[in-house]
Amino acid sequence: MSAALLNRLKPAVSSAIRLWNCKAAVIDHRGPAASVRLYSGLMEPGAPLFRQLFESESSTYTYLLADTDTREAVLIDPVLETVDRDLQLINQLGLKLIVAVNTHCHADHITGTGLLKKKVFGLKSGISKHSGATADILLSEGDRITFGKHCLTVRETPGHTDGCLTYVTGDQRMAFTGDAILIRGCGRTDFQQGCPKRLYESIHKKIFTLPAHCFIYPAHDYKGQTVSTVDEEKKFNPRLTKTLDEFVNIMNNLNLPKPKKIVFSEDSGVGRSDRTVEAEVLDSLSSRREECCPETSFTPETALYSALNPNKALAWAGLMDRAERGWERVWTMAYRESVPTLSFVRCDVKSVRGRYGVERTKAHRPANTKDSMNTQSPFTVNCGLVVWYCVKNT
Numbered sequence: 001m002s003a004a005l006l007n008r009l010k011p012a013v014s015s016a017i018r019l020w021n022c023k024a025a026v027i028d029h030r031g032p033a034a035s036v037r038l039y040s041g042l043m044e045p046g047a048p049l050f051r052q053l054f055e056s057e058s059s060t061y062t063y064l065l066a067d068t069d070t071r072e073a074v075l076i077d078p079v080l081e082t083v084d085r086d087l088q089l090i091n092q093l094g095l096k097l098i099v100a101v102n103t104h105c106h107a108d109h110i111t112g113t114g115l116l117k118k119k120v121f122g123l124k125s126g127i128s129k130h131s132g133a134t135a136d137i138l139l140s141e142g143d144r145i146t147f148g149k150h151c152l153t154v155r156e157t158p159g160h161t162d163g164c165l166t167y168v169t170g171d172q173r174m175a176f177t178g179d180a181i182l183i184r185g186c187g188r189t190d191f192q193q194g195c196p197k198r199l200y201e202s203i204h205k206k207i208f209t210l211p212a213h214c215f216i217y218p219a220h221d222y223k224g225q226t227v228s229t230v231d232e233e234k235k236f237n238p239r240l241t242k243t244l245d246e247f248v249n250i251m252n253n254l255n256l257p258k259p260k261k262i263v264f265s266e267d268s269g270v271g272r273s274d275r276t277v278e279a280e281v282l283d284s285l286s287s288r289r290e291e292c293c294p295e296t297s298f299t300p301e302t303a304l305y306s307a308l309n310p311n312k313a314l315a316w317a318g319l320m321d322r323a324e325r326g327w328e329r330v331w332t333m334a335y336r337e338s339v340p341t342l343s344f345v346r347c348d349v350k351s352v353r354g355r356y357g358v359e360r361t362k363a364h365r366p367a368n369t370k371d372s373m374n375t376q377s378p379f380t381v382n383c384g385l386v387v388w389y390c391v392k393n394t
């Protein structure tokens with residue numbers, strides 16, 4: 001190759017190398033937004049394998065990271081409905097899934113970690129120790145999740161929930177922020193221990209202190225965006241560019257509807273575990289399948305449907321109907337927002353009184369739950385989730 005040709009190629013070659021090295025790729029100093037630095041999305045050699053996966057019903061992102069040498073892989077925020085898709089990809093890529101972690105207790109979908117544990121031998125689940133849920137690994141500030149030569153470091157970022165975590169790659173190129181910060185938004189703070197002040201402080205202290213080029217990968221996006229950077233969010237996030245007082249005011253006046261698929265998804269049953277609500281419900285009910293009311297086809301599956309699509313009025317009507325037709329006992333499972341426990345409560349239909357009165361058999365009332373069953377309709381007070389079915393008088 002002639003010296004002249006080499007000289008002509010030099011600029012193109014050096015710019016290609018710059019992109020490959022993931023340095024700042026393009027900086028345009030013209031125009032009002034020119035102060036934002038743009039970073040290439042190209043991965044450095046030796047970077048972990050990375051895939052962003054999407055679940056469209058709840059607009060949730062699941063992230064797959066893996067070491068390309070050892071093939072050890074980590075999933076962040078798997079969703080129940082897309083577990084098989086994720087596993088298919090993991091198998092196709094020849095990866096070994098070793099850990100599945102949640103950024104927090106999700107309110108809008110059911111985590112896939114419980115089902116994954118059933119399907120992947122030896123898989124460990126993880127969640128914040130402040131989440132109130134249990135998992136194989138209870139994570140806290142500074143913990144490291146290692147996969148091959150890579151790792152994720154845990155930063156506690158409460159505010160959307162008490163147990164919100166951000167996972168940061170060892171090289172601080174990527175941060176998986178859950179619902180703490182979203183692209184040009186942030187997690188709501190109006191339920192599940194939400195606190196705008198805490199969220200603001202978490203984001204400023206734990207996310208905005210990451211390098212400007214650090215990519216932000218949130219748990220959701222509702223507008224089709226996929227990734228942002230610390231630099232972009234510091235400059236353009238309409239909520240977080242405000243003062244604390246302004247932020248609190250914005251968050252207290254969002255007036256958002258509850259997420260369309262709202263469930264209190266994490267961990268359930270007598271003794272919370274990292275099993276899915278579905279697993280808990282089905283296991284619990286299938287052992288009593290034969291007792292379910294045959295004429296109404298009220299099976300564990302329909303109970304589960306009720307759980308995920310709570311129709312309080314229908315449940316109440318059904319309960320009364322069965323009481324009138326001689327069914328004796330009613331089992332309900334009620335998740336109360338005020339007491340984050342999915343509890344099993346046995347009601348004695350003989351004690352149905354008047355318009356409301358289902359009196360719970362005291363012996364079956366879980367010690368740590370408030371009584372919402374005998375004062376008003378059991379399905380209208382503090383119940384985020386209700387499963388019920390009747391058993392025949394034996």
Ligand SMILES: N[C@@H](CCC(=O)N[C@@H](CSS)C(=O)NCC(=O)O)C(=O)O
Pocket residue numbers: 058106107108179185186187188189220222256257258259260261
């Ligand atoms: N339109 C969505 C709204 C879902 C929603 O409320 N998302 C939560 C995260 S899941 S609990 C949130 O924090 N949103 C913040 C926001 O500003 O939207 C739906 O109908 O599902």
